[in-house]
Amino acid sequence: MQSDERAIREFHSTxxxxxxxxxxxxxxVMATDDVLFLNPGLxxxxxxxxxxxxxxxHVQVRISCVSKLEExxxxxEVAYTRSRDTLTASPRTSGEESRLAGDRMTIYRKQPDGRWLLARDANVLSPVVQP
Incomplete structure (x- = not known):
């Protein structure tokens, strides 16, 4: 595995x-100054x-995300990743836990100092329907 790929995989985990x-x-700190986030419904x-x-x-819910890097x-100087994410949101007071799952695509830009920063992030997470 090349060093840039390793750096992006470590970035994703961090x-x-x-x-x-x-x-x-x-x-x-891990994002570019012009970072953009695209989320369903927002x-x-x-x-x-x-x-x-x-x-x-995060004031309202405790978030737990598991993300499997697929690509x-x-x-x-540009990279992208595709991952499969599962997110659980547990209310901090009362209410029901909710789960979302879906794909996420992230675009990174390599900086002059060699660091990779997140520039764009888009997800299509949707509610997980329990049978």
Whole structure:
């Protein structure tokens, strides 16, 4: 495995750890200044919108995300990953736990210092229907 692919795989794992820890500051350090997040049912979120939305969600629920990296493609200074995610949101007070699952595509840009940063992220997670 080449070093850029290894770096992106490690990045992916670190990103999911920060999501599960509810740490928007750590996530934003890992993102480009012009980062955009595309989520079903929401307007496109930039840095500020993502941070506010993420922080508000973590006040209400405990999020646990499991993400299986399916594909890593690197073309020069740009890369993308495709993953299969399962997200569980457990209310911090009362209410029912909810589960979402689906695919996510993330685009990364390599920085002049060699680091990869998340530039775009789109998911098609939808509710998991229990039989």
């Amino acid at each position: 990103w999911i750890d920060a999501v599960n820890a509810g740490d928007p500051a750590r996530l934003l 307007s496109t979120l930039g840095r500020d919108g993502f941070s506010a939305h993420f922080a508000a969600a 890593v493609v690197i073309v020069g």
